[in-house]
Amino acid sequence: MTQGRVLEVAGLAVVYQSNREPQRAVENCDISVGAGEFVSIIGPSGCGKSTLLSVVAGLLEATRGRVSILGSEVRGPRPEVGMVFQRPTLLPWMNVIENVLIPVRALGRNVEAHRQQAQDLLKLVGLGTHARHYPHELSGGMQQRVGLARALIHDPGLLLMDEPFAALDAMTRERMSLELQDIWMARRKTVLFITHSIPEAVFLSDRIAVMTPSPGRIEREIAIDLPRPRRVETLASPAFAALCGEIRETFNALAGEHA
Ligand SMILES: Nc1ncnc2c1ncn2[C@@H]1O[C@H](COP(=O)(O)OP(=O)(O)O)[C@@H](O)[C@H]1O
Numbered sequence: 001m002t003q004g005r006v007l008e009v010a011g012l013a014v015v016y017q018s019n020r021e022p023q024r025a026v027e028n029c030d031i032s033v034g035a036g037e038f039v040s041i042i043g044p045s046g047c048g049k050s051t052l053l054s055v056v057a058g059l060l061e062a063t064r065g066r067v068s069i070l071g072s073e074v075r076g077p078r079p080e081v082g083m084v085f086q087r088p089t090l091l092p093w094m095n096v097i098e099n100v101l102i103p104v105r106a107l108g109r110n111v112e113a114h115r116q117q118a119q120d121l122l123k124l125v126g127l128g129t130h131a132r133h134y135p136h137e138l139s140g141g142m143q144q145r146v147g148l149a150r151a152l153i154h155d156p157g158l159l160l161m162d163e164p165f166a167a168l169d170a171m172t173r174e175r176m177s178l179e180l181q182d183i184w185m186a187r188r189k190t191v192l193f194i195t196h197s198i199p200e201a202v203f204l205s206d207r208i209a210v211m212t213p214s215p216g217r218i219e220r221e222i223a224i225d226l227p228r229p230r231r232v233e234t235l236a237s238p239a240f241a242a243l244c245g246e247i248r249e250t251f252n253a254l255a256g257e258h259a
């Protein structure tokens with residue numbers, strides 16, 4: 001393992017076997033993420049982004065290739081990993097704090113010992129006064145924040161996020177990006193983030209990996225050297241616009257090559 005690499009994906013291929021044609025979802029995919037890095041993956045719909053993330057999360061088996069986290073091969077879900085899905089997937093019969101505590105229970109750890117941490121995380125995501133609310137009493141953005149707190153409760157080093165803000169309105173989405181950056185800076189997590197919003201990827205990332213259309217692989221990586229912390233004003237800066245333009249060109253060129 002390269003020193004400081006939290007995640008290494010090498011030569012990954014995933015073929016879905018169904019009763020129709022086998023579906024090659026990911027092929028020849030390589031990516032690595034260093035400690036504390038924020039890396040985004042962008043790619044067209046259906047190119048295999050969720051498939052890649054599911055393999056990294058240990059929820060889906062690779063057909064070929066190697067995925068390792070902190071130097072050891074992924075064979076199933078791991079406690080070093082937290083996952084945020086596109087939909088919040090909260091359990092409707094549990095209140096907010098109990099939802100946040102789900103990974104603690106699943107890992108067989110002491111729930112009572114984590115209650116204060118759950119409360120602190122809810123405060124961090126702006127829901128300090130909502131611990132006893134039920135999911136149906138929250139807006140979509142609030143539910144997604146609960147999902148984020150839940151992904152952080154067992155203090156994972158690696159946070160995987162699959163289009164976590166896709167279902168939110170534009171204003172909420174922008175605010176969530178700012179909050180995520182603050183959390184990432186405060187807690188020094190390593191993040192692998194999937195989005196199909198180019199500005200969102202540029203705003204958040206140290207590096208952006210662009211995937212080809214299906215079967216997807218990482219074709220190009222672009223470093224984002226905008227100073228941090230990035231602020232709302234960053235979105236209006238010429239440097240930001242230039243990076244968005246560069247990524248968009250790359251994205252379109254890859255889509256064209258494979259059309
Ligand atoms: N469980 C599955 N069985 C068969 N094919 C699947 C399954 N999940 C995804 N696929 C196919 O694999 C490809 C990649 O899907 P996915 O990883 O969800 O893409 P993305 O997240 O980039 O939109 C798509 O063609 C999709 O139809």
Ligand SMILES: [Mg+2]
Nearest residue numbers: 049050051162
């Ligand atoms: Mg997806």
